[in-house]
Amino acid sequence: MTNQKGPIGLSQLEEAKRALDVPLFAGLNGDADVSFEFFPPKSEKMEKTLWDSVITLEPLNPRFVSVTYGAGGSTRERTHATVARIASETNIPAAAHLTCVDASKAEIAEVAEAYWEAGIRHIVALRGDPPAEGQVFVPHPEGYASAAELVAGLKAIAPFEISVAAYPETHPDADCPQTDLDNLKRKLDAGASRAITQFFFTAEAFFKFQDAALKAGIDAELVPGILPVSNVAQTRKFAGMCGAEIPAWMNDLFEGLDDHPAARQLIAATVAAELCRKLYAGGVRQFHFYTLNRAELSYAICHLLGKRPVGSRQEKAA
Ligand SMILES: Cc1cc2nc3c(=O)[nH]c(=O)nc-3n(C[C@H](O)[C@H](O)[C@H](O)COP(=O)(O)OP(=O)(O)OC[C@H]3O[C@@H](n4cnc5c(N)ncnc54)[C@H](O)[C@@H]3O)c2cc1C
Numbered sequence: 001m002t003n004q005k006g007p008i009g010l011s012q013l014e015e016a017k018r019a020l021d022v023p024l025f026a027g028l029n030g031d032a033d034v035s036f037e038f039f040p041p042k043s044e045k046m047e048k049t050l051w052d053s054v055i056t057l058e059p060l061n062p063r064f065v066s067v068t069y070g071a072g073g074s075t076r077e078r079t080h081a082t083v084a085r086i087a088s089e090t091n092i093p094a095a096a097h098l099t100c101v102d103a104s105k106a107e108i109a110e111v112a113e114a115y116w117e118a119g120i121r122h123i124v125a126l127r128g129d130p131p132a133e134g135q136v137f138v139p140h141p142e143g144y145a146s147a148a149e150l151v152a153g154l155k156a157i158a159p160f161e162i163s164v165a166a167y168p169e170t171h172p173d174a175d176c177p178q179t180d181l182d183n184l185k186r187k188l189d190a191g192a193s194r195a196i197t198q199f200f201f202t203a204e205a206f207f208k209f210q211d212a213a214l215k216a217g218i219d220a221e222l223v224p225g226i227l228p229v230s231n232v233a234q235t236r237k238f239a240g241m242c243g244a245e246i247p248a249w250m251n252d253l254f255e256g257l258d259d260h261p262a263a264r265q266l267i268a269a270t271v272a273a274e275l276c277r278k279l280y281a282g283g284v285r286q287f288h289f290y291t292l293n294r295a296e297l298s299y300a301i302c303h304l305l306g307k308r309p310v311g312s313r314q315e316k317a318a
Contacts, residue, residue, distance in 0.1 A: 095163065
């Protein structure tokens with residue numbers, strides 16, 4: 001693990017200096033680990049888009065790909081089917097997201113056991129959100145009240161690898177950043193091995209969070225969640241619900257581009273690649289991409305970071 005810990009080291013200083021002295025993306029050796037997140041498709045057409053994306057991204061040799069779990073378990077079967085297909089038809093380790101919403105501990109055990117039987121060893125364990133926007137989360141009477149409880153419950157079922165969520169700009173339900181960090185520590189102490197962050201748009205937000213986490217005694221891997229934004233209005237709506245801030249400059253960047261989808265894509269890649277480059281200069285070597293089931297932006301950013309395809313699908317399968 002190479003995320004920067006403690007005071008900035010000589011190699012990081014060198015890296016930061018180099019980032020200023022030479023073209024930003026020159027000479028990166030592709031030593032970053034990447035993972036990709038997808039959501040379960042609702043239609044055959046969406047299934048094809050998702051699958052094309054998985055196949056495009058597979059040669060970048062991701063550490064894992066993960067598949068989200070819809071509100072209130074609404075995608076239970078589709079999440080399972082998607083994760084199982086990735087596990088059986090590709091060489092990428094597949095992770096399934098799982099939430100506590102509207103499910104008893106027994107129901108969650110059933111889902112988790114089915115994953116274990118299907119060979120899925122990695123769960124992204126989450127509390128989840130209430131079914132309707134603006135509601136307060138109320139645990140199922142026989143369910144788990146938080147992600148920390150879910151992590152402990154899953155570990156009691158099988159020795160899953162578990163990732164959890166983290167919030168550089170603090171989860172909206174938390175009283176303060178410290179409470180949120182205490183909660184993150186509980187999730188890791190309960191058996192999670194890494195935290196993947198909610199999306200954010202300034203490298204400073206991540207570095208400050210990383211420092212605060214270290215001070216709170218958290219030394220597990222913190223993986224920045226990168227959302228390449230090509231639709232700022234849609235992102236604004238989602239950001240409001242999850243405590244992420246969209247800087248004013250980002251609104252300005254996308255202004256007047258409603259009828260220019262290709263330009264929006266180019267700007268999305270530029271902005272996200274710059275964020276990744278700054279994180280890389282600060283020592284970050286793990287990136288998790290929210291792909292929204294489209295490969296191009298994530299592929300382009302990985303390419304800029306020096307990632308290159310390793311072997312063909314056929315070679316790997318052989
Ligand atoms: C990488 C990532 C992937 C995600 N994938 C999905 C998905 O697939 N499906 C989905 O529905 N949602 C997903 N989400 C969203 C997530 O479910 C919501 O953000 C949800 O509101 C919180 O989930 P959590 O696991 O962080 O909850 P928790 O860690 O339980 O925290 C929820 C809130 O409660 C507070 N809290 C918890 N326990 C305590 C305590 N004992 N005392 C005081 N405060 C406490 C925390 O500080 C926090 O504010 C994802 C988020 C991320 C970052």
